[in-house]
Amino acid sequence: MTARPDDLQSFLDASLDAFEAHAVDPEAQASLARIRAALAEPGEMAKKDGGRLPVCALLAEVAAPERFEAPDLRQVAEAFGQLEPRLEWRTRGGDMSTASENINEGHANAMIVGPGGIERRSDVWLGVSLLAPHVRYPDHTHPPEETYLVMSEGEFRHGDSGWFTPGVGGSLYNEPGITHAMRTADKPMFAMWALWGGEG
Numbered sequence: 001m002t003a004r005p006d007d008l009q010s011f012l013d014a015s016l017d018a019f020e021a022h023a024v025d026p027e028a029q030a031s032l033a034r035i036r037a038a039l040a041e042p043g044e045m046a047k048k049d050g051g052r053l054p055v056c057a058l059l060a061e062v063a064a065p066e067r068f069e070a071p072d073l074r075q076v077a078e079a080f081g082q083l084e085p086r087l088e089w090r091t092r093g094g095d096m097s098t099a100s101e102n103i104n105e106g107h108a109n110a111m112i113v114g115p116g117g118i119e120r121r122s123d124v125w126l127g128v129s130l131l132a133p134h135v136r137y138p139d140h141t142h143p144p145e146e147t148y149l150v151m152s153e154g155e156f157r158h159g160d161s162g163w164f165t166p167g168v169g170g171s172l173y174n175e176p177g178i179t180h181a182m183r184t185a186d187k188p189m190f191a192m193w194a195l196w197g198g199e200g
């Protein structure tokens with residue numbers, strides 16, 4: 001185990017505070033408490049360079065700190081901007097049958113904490129998703145429970161819900177194994193997710 005760099009610690013402090021402040025679901029609050037407790041112990045720091053995908057050009061529009069009126073979200077965006085050059089942006093694999101045809105060039109995900117992240121660990125997965133306009137992300141499911149903090153416009157769906165718009169600072173909770181998806185209209189989407197894959 002190595003020490004956690006200051007910029008990563010600042011990002012985790014700002015983002016966990018914001019996740020907790022915006023979460024409305026008690027299950028999300030409980031999940032975030034487990035995540036916060038686990039993150040008190042740093043994981044293994046990865047030594048690697050980041051890498052962007054072409055769609056990441058949209059970050060200048062959708063993740064710019066000055067976009068955010070809420071001080072806590074602005075702080076998250078500022079801390080994210082410090083880390084972003086070290087992130088390895090990737091496209092999703094797996095079943096794309098429910099996605100729009102432009103999915104491959106129209107999205108990118110980056111793990112910050114978790115497998116393949118800046119901090120490698122298996123109990124907490126914390127990262128971001130970016131969608132270009134007019135992109136439908138595929139229906140997908142995973143065993144860990146998940147809390148989203150949405151940083152832009154964009155629509156979500158989980159379980160048998162219809163599409164809904166959490167809005168900037170909106171939060172949603174995905175119980176373990178629930179099918180979920182997101183999509184954009186004429187604006188890009190930027191959203192953060194925190195998954196708890198540990199014990200208890």
Ligand SMILES: [Fe+2]
Pocket residue numbers: 140142146180
């Ligand atoms: Fe998910």
